[in-house]
Amino acid sequence: MPAVDRVLQMPAVQALGAQYGHTAVVHAIRSLFSEMRQAMLDGIALPAEALQAPSLARRLQARLEAAMQASLRRVFNLTGTVLHTNLGRALLPAAAVDAVQAVMTQPCNLEYDLAPGERGDRDSHVEALLAELTGAEAATVVNNNAAAVLLVLATLAARKEVIVSRGELIEIGGSFRIPAIMAHAGCRLREVGTTNRTHLADFEQAIGVRSAMLMKVHTSNYVIQGFTAAVPEQELAALAHARGLPFVVDLGSGTLVDLSQYGLPQEPTPQETLAHGADIVTFSGDKLLGGPQAGIIVGRAELVKKIKRNHLKRALRVDKMTLAALEAVLRLYRQPEKLAQHLPTLRLLTRPAADIESLCRRIEPAVAQAVSNVAHVSVVPCHSQIGSGALPVELLPSTALALAPLKRGRGEGTALKRLANAFRALPVPVIGTIADGALKFDLRCLENEREFVEQLARLRLDASRSES
Numbered sequence: 373m374p375a376v377d378r379v380l381q382m383p384a385v386q387a388l389g390a391q392y393g394h395t396a397v398v399h400a401i402r403s404l405f406s407e408m409r410q411a412m413l414d415g416i417a418l419p420a421e422a423l424q425a426p427s428l429a430r431r432l433q434a435r436l437e438a439a440m441q442a443s444l445r446r447v448f449n450l451t452g453t454v455l456h457t458n459l460g461r462a463l464l465p466a467a468a469v470d471a472v473q474a475v476m477t478q479p480c481n482l483e484y485d486l487a488p489g490e491r492g493d494r495d496s497h498v499e500a501l502l503a504e505l506t507g508a509e510a511a512t513v514v515n516n517n518a519a520a521v522l523l524v525l526a527t528l529a530a531r532k533e534v535i536v537s538r539g540e541l542i543e544i545g546g547s548f549r550i551p552a553i554m555a556h557a558g559c560r561l562r563e564v565g566t567t568n569r570t571h572l573a574d575f576e577q578a579i580g581v582r583s584a585m586l587m588k589v590h591t592s593n594y595v596i597q598g599f600t601a602a603v604p605e606q607e608l609a610a611l612a613h614a615r616g617l618p619f620v621v622d623l624g625s626g627t628l629v630d631l632s633q634y635g636l637p638q639e640p641t642p643q644e645t646l647a648h649g650a651d652i653v654t655f656s657g658d659k660l661l662g663g664p665q666a667g668i669i670v671g672r673a674e675l676v677k678k679i680k681r682n683h684l685k686r687a688l689r690v691d692k693m694t695l696a697a698l699e700a701v702l703r704l705y706r707q708p709e710k711l712a713q714h715l716p717t718l719r720l721l722t723r724p725a726a727d728i729e730s731l732c733r734r735i736e737p738a739v740a741q742a743v744s745n746v747a748h749v750s751v752v753p754c755h756s757q758i759g760s761g762a763l764p765v766e767l768l769p770s771t772a773l774a775l776a777p778l779k780r781g782r783g784e785g786t787a788l789k790r791l792a793n794a795f796r797a798l799p800v801p802v803i804g805t806i807a808d809g810a811l812k813f814d815l816r817c818l819e820n821e822r823e824f825v826e827q828l829a830r831l832r833l834d835a836s837r838s839e840s
């Protein structure tokens with residue numbers, strides 16, 4: 373190995389120093405050399421030119437570029453799942469981004485009441501809006517809906533029993549399980565009914581001196597079909613109130629507008645659930661609402677007051693970025709006529725099928741050309757999903773590009789994986805799905821057509837390439 377100082381003197385490496393800085397270049401040289409040394413110890417021979425200036429400079433540049441790359445990056449979500457939890461769920465409207473930028477770069481009245489010039493409450497920036505939009509008396513906001521459920525249970529049911537139907541003991545994304553949340557909140561789960569059928573009498577019989585509340589959980593990510601029965605919210609509310617208990621509903625997604633007006637499947641709204649007599653309703657900020665990650669708690673003033681006073685609230689509170697974004701998104705709901713235009717989630721969900729199809733036809737030739745040596749491209753009908761547990765069985769008609777490897781039979785699976793890897797290795801990674809022997813790109817969420825097409829030139833598909 374040459375000395376680090378000698379490598380630093382090479383003109384090509386000095387150019388890297390000017391671009392990335394001395395410290396980063398020294399770090400890159402040391403880590404490259406240590407890998408080379410290890411390779412030699414493992415008996416792997418280095419090519420003759422590996423230690424020469426052009427090769428070294430190229431490998432150092434690749435390393436430095438990779439190190440500059442942020443880990444959290446934007447991608448093209450062409451999975452067909454609009455609210456994809458792994459891809460960041462809801463996209464924020466421009467108004468929310470501006471609001472976040474303003475409070476991040478300037479001081480703001482986060483907990484300061486401007487009129488009297490006194491200390492204020494951070495919830496105040498969204499509480500009145502939430503009350504106006506949902507019809508609730510009061511509201512508060514925490515980090516996410518899982519936190520909202522935890523906080524509600526810990527405040528209203530610690531050391532007591534929470535009565536829930538067996539058909540609603542859900543698990544969401546592996547880490548949110550109703551029974552586990554109950555245990556963490558210090559309450560006892562009292563399951564009633566059966567998986568498919570639960571009746572009012574099941575709840576009635578379970579109520580006793582240790583009962584703290586009746587709870588209903590939206591079965592977001594699955595459906596029970598066939599011989600089923602669930603108790604309507606109005607009846608549960610009436611029963612709870614007759615026995616002096618609160619009725620709490622975890623709505624999961626919770627949308628503030630009637631989605632059927634947009635031709636989308638209906639989802640319960642917090643306003644309906646409150647009107648049915650629920651005392652507390654919780655829902656997510658970044659699912660159908662289309663806002664930032666948050667857990668929204670709305671309901672009766674006296675209960676919300678208790679919830680806010682719980683010390684856990686301090687640990688679960690949201691920051692100013694979230695509040696700024698949430699306030700801006702909620703304001704858009706005051707203009708429901710323009711919602712589908714301004715709120716990205718709704719805009720993508722309501723994107724006309726004909727637009728998606730013509731987009732597919734428009735860019736199909738460019739994609740076909742870019743992959744012509746390894747795959748055949750066709751335009752195929754498909755179904756998008758809302759995602760994030762909303763309406764799991766309702767699918768939205770859409771159109772996809774299907775990239776099928778030319779190689780058939782043996783090696784086809786590997787070819788498909790390689791194709792998907794190449795798209796994920798693009799400057800803005802492209803994420804699709806693999807199904808029916810093809811890599812599929814549902815174009816519902818492709819809004820930046822030009823950028824997508826332009827970066828196809830950077831696609832590296834040579835099958836036998838080995839990485840340096």
Ligand SMILES: *Cc1c(COP(=O)(O)O)cnc(C)c1O
Nearest residue numbers: 516517518590592624625656761
């Ligand atoms: C998604 C969901 C949650 C969790 O919400 P997060 O905002 O992801 O924490 C809880 N309950 C239900 C019913 C859900 O659908």
